[in-house]
Amino acid sequence: MIAEDGFALQCIDVEKSFGSLTALNGLNLEVLPGERVALLGPNGAGKTTLVRAICGRVRLDKGSIRLFNAPAGSSKALQHLGVVPQELALYGDLTARENLLIFSRLHGLRRREAIRRVNEVLEWIGLTDRANDLVKNFSGGMKRRVNLACGVLHHPPLILLDEPTVGVDPQSRERIFLMLDELSKQGAAIILTTHHLDEAEKQSDRIVIVDHGRVIAEGTLADLIEQTVGTRRQLVMQIYKNNFFASFYTGASESNPLSRVESEVLPGFQYQTSTGGWIKEIDDVAQELPPLLEQLRQRGLVVADLEIRNPNLHHVFLHLTGKELRE
Amino acid sequence: MIWLIVRISALRLWHNKAELVLTFVVPLVFFSIFALIFGSRERSGETATIKVAVSDMIKNADSQKIIEELQANGTLRFVDADSQVLKDGELKLLDPKVCERLVREGGASVAIVLEESKKEKENQESTLSAKLLTDSSDQVAPKIVSALVQQLLVQKSVAALAKNAQPVPPPNSPALPASAIPADSSAKSPIAFTLPEVKTIDLVGGQKKNPIIAMYASGIAVMFLLFSVVGGGGALLEEKENSTLERLLASQLTLDELLMGKWLYLMLLGTLQTTLMFVWGEVVFGVELSKHWEGFLMMTLVTSAAASSLSLFLATMCNSRAQLNWVSVVLVLGMSALGGSMVPRYLMSERIREVGLLTFNAWALDGYNKIFWRNLPLQSLWPQLAVLLMIGLIFMIAARIGARRWERV
Incomplete structure (x- = not known):
């Protein structure tokens, strides 16, 4: 199911405002068939509006969104799209089988085909023996699996998943990932929005970070690290608390001993309560670390342990979007 | 602690505007609606009007007089053959069959058919009587109309009696019950008096099982x-x-x-x-x-x-x-x-x-x-x-x- 121009999804200069609030501000995004893309962004970045726009539920102010070359919201585009919403969009007072049957029919499957497909899917999500139980009596993980299945029953070549693992236990989460892997192997393009950065790292070929209504960075994790953090690394040190160190805590001074250590003994370091270590960002490990250690030794400090942390998606994300609360 | 529970409940009610409206506003709305239904007539002096169709089979001065007096009553609204309410003072006398149709179709609540009562004896004078064709879906109108017609007929009969009889009975004498009149009494002496008959026929509900x-x-x-x-x-x-x-x-x-x-x-x-x-x-x-x-x-x-x-x-x-x-x-x-x-x-x-x-x-x-x-x-x-x-x-x-x-x- 490859369109002439080769894209499963193509968002071109997409703009959308709600009153004075700009939700999408010239967003561009392309997804290839079979590609797995993780869509990240802080709250209010425009992810939800983008997801709704891809479903054809948003009237764009400018730009266009096409799915396999069909305009978003058109019957053809909807046929190619499977949506797994963040909320459990299921009828709790219907059984799992009834839910699946209804959504398969709504996605255009004929009755006989729908029945066959529902049986397959029940097997796939491991709920064959609970098929005739009401969904409202299911655990969170079981509901999530039914929620996912309802969106992919019709074998869509593009699947949009909005935080599919919210509120589930690690076992159900693993099961959902396995299901996504299977869908990917079958050739479906997958767009996954999530706040779990580890999920994004593991479950995608490409990471797209959205903020203020546009894509601010995209690529593989290595690309993003290169583009943002570069060679900068985090240094974590454990200092042996000898007599010299203890003198900061016994003096008559009224000032905070930690602040005194940070300003007088370990400039540029920050104390991390959770690990009991001292942390500093350094641009070049090879050049900066040896003189730093020598400096500490001359001040009478003994380094008990030292760790150089590689940057991960968490660092990249915070580097790009800042640490300020958005809501 | 008890007061705290009261406070939690009150706060939850305060934040739930829908429940607040249902608790305090809806009763007032319904009180007002029912007050309007039952109270407006008294406030405005307006009564529930009754649509009536009239048929006069006698067509003499007495029946004419009775119809005029019925017209003067503010409770009744006369209708024509199309069940349209007539203006004050306007009158359209209808055929009894038309009256019956109007009552059956709901165009009038009651039809008044003025007719002569049957003479029981040759020497007996014919008297005014009325037939009320009613629809018992309205359980009030037939009773009101019946009382009105009965009152007018009695007045007419008493007036006729007073005119024919000598001497005039003292003003405070009680009305004679029909049973008190001897069956073989003559027209002139002693005075023959029969209470005017108002016969009510329930046209619509009469045959219903329930x-x-x-x-x-x-x-x-x-x-x-x-x-x-x-x-x-x-x-x-x-x-x-x-x-x-x-x-x-x-x-x-x-x-x-x-x-x-x-x-x-x-x-x-x-x-x-x-x-x-x-x-x-x-x-x-x-x-x-x-x-x-x-x-x-x-x-x-x-x-x-x-x-x-x-x-x-x-x-x-x-x-x-x-x-x-x-x-x-x-x-x-x-x-x-x-x-x-x-x-x-x-x-x-x-x-x-x-x-x-x-x-x-x-x-x-x-x-x-x-x-x-x-x-x-x-x-x-x-x-x-x-x-x-x-x-x-x-x-x-x-x-x-x-x-x-x-x-x-």
Whole structure:
């Protein structure tokens, strides 16, 4: 199911405002068939509006969104799209089988085909023996699996998943990932929005970070690290608390001993309560670390342990979007 | 601690505006509605008027005088052969058969047919008498009219008696009961007096197995139809609240199809519910459903369709199910009160009855009454069917416009 121009999804200069609030501000995004893309962004970045726009539920102010070359919201585009919403969009007072049957029919499957497909899917999500139980009596993980299945029953070549693992236990989460892997192997393009950065790292070929209504960075994790953090690394040190160190805590001074250590003994370091270590960002490990250690030794400090942390998606994300609360 | 529990409950009520309205505003609204229904007549000096048709088979000065006095009574409104209310002072005497037709069709609550009483003896003078053709669906009007006519006839008879008899009886002498008059008394002496006869014939309810049930079944049925169908519209808001609406609209389903599906379901549900109620009415209480099933089906389908459209309209106007609940409670109870489901409309003043026509309970009940009460042919239902269809169509269009907010944003 490859369109002439080769894209499963193509968002071109997409703009959308709600009153004075700009939700999408010239967003561009392309997804290839079979590609797995993780869509990240802080709250209010425009992810939800983008997801709704891809479903054809948003009237764009400018730009266009096409799915396999069909305009978003058109019957053809909807046929190619499977949506797994963040909320459990299921009828709790219907059984799992009834839910699946209804959504398969709504996605255009004929009755006989729908029945066959529902049986397959029940097997796939491991709920064959609970098929005739009401969904409202299911655990969170079981509901999530039914929620996912309802969106992919019709074998869509593009699947949009909005935080599919919210509120589930690690076992159900693993099961959902396995299901996504299977869908990917079958050739479906997958767009996954999530706040779990580890999920994004593991479950995608490409990471797209959205903020203020546009894509601010995209690529593989290595690309993003290169583009943002570069060679900068985090240094974590454990200092042996000898007599010299203890003198900061016994003096008559009224000032905070930690602040005194940070300003007088370990400039540029920050104390991390959770690990009991001292942390500093350094641009070049090879050049900066040896003189730093020598400096500490001359001040009478003994380094008990030292760790150089590689940057991960968490660092990249915070580097790009800042640490300020958005809501 | 106890006070803390009270405080939590009060705070929760304060933050739940819908519950607040249901607790404090709705009772005031209904108090006002019932006060208007029962109290407006007294405040304005207005009485519930009674539509009457008059036929004069005697056509002499006495009967003319009685009709004039009936006309002067503010409670009665004379109607013509088309059941149009005549202006004050205007008079159209009708044929007794026309009077009968008007009462059967509901064009008049009572028909007064003035006629001579049959002479029991050759030498007996003929006296005035009246026949009242009534419709017992209105249980008040026949009694009022009967009392009025009886009073006028007695006055006339007493006046005639006074004119013919010598000497004039003392003014304080009690009226003679009919039994006190000897059966063989002559015309001149002693005085022959028979109480004028007012015969009441219940044209409509007389042959019914269970007249009261036949009348009130429709009132109850329409009110419950409204409650269940309007409440059922909440399913649309539920779809929105639990996000299935987004999922439905991200499938091949269009919003038009969704609305039509919901409408059809509510209409079928309402029809089924009303049918069940009438079947139960027939089995247990003798409502004649099987005899009138065509008319019942027509009225039920159309009433249900109109109620379903109203339900969808309300659902598209409300933001939450809680809001829909209190709006529908106020609306359904209000319409039922004004439209005659709770209180018979003949008890209401003319103004409130006119307001009642804005509710579709009034139209639906009129239709059902034509079928079950008056045994009228199906063609007679067209005004009610037309109005209800129009109401349904208007609400459906309004619902579609309201649902645009769920379309693309």
